[in-house]
Amino acid sequence: MDGSLLDIAEVAQRSGLAPSALRFYEKKGLITPAGRNGLRRTYRPDVLEHLALITCARGAGFSIAEIDRFLVARPSDADLRLRMATKAHDLDEQIGRLTRLRDSLRHAAVCTHEPLVDCPDFKRAVGNAGQARQVGQVPSAPDADRHA
Incomplete structure (x- = not known):
């Protein structure tokens, strides 16, 4: 595995989210894995910043759909x-x-x-x-x- 990639367990530990939450966010298109190491998902380190934003937005009452739109927003929207x-x-x-x-x-x-x-x-x-x-x-x- 590439040393710069994080395994799903490490992302879960660092973000404070359960692996099931990571899989849910992936299924909803909010995060994308970089690949796999065997059967385990791997992520780029910047996924942690993305997850912090998602967690903050969820805590503020944003829906998954609102967060999804926000993450791909353009100045023209x-x-x-x-x-x-x-x-x-x-x-x-x-x-x-x-x-x-x-x-x-x-x-x-x-x-x-x-x-x-x-x-x-x-x-x-x-x-x-x-x-x-x-x-x-x-x-x-x-x-x-x-x-x-």
Whole structure:
């Protein structure tokens, strides 16, 4: 085997993905093996960067079909660029909601209100976590000192 090629087990270990996931991504056309070493698939080292992108996109909620299109996108694909911009906006909103929820939980961790879920600051922050906000308008965490 060429020393620069990685065996499927090594790719799985380095990427943190199961060999079955690699075979699935291959079947869907997202990655391509360089060949075989006996019965085992081999890959070029750059497959690891490709897999990192796929893993990140999956974690952000992209479908396999969306990732497939993204991986072959050309600057002239205006429709895809619009969908990517829309997805980026959606992610900004999700990040804002999660940030507000995180801040609410941090407040609850130090709040002395009894019971915690009846704390007005916590209720307000949790209520805000469910609302769509404009990007960049993430409220700061409620001040835990109010209940001390």
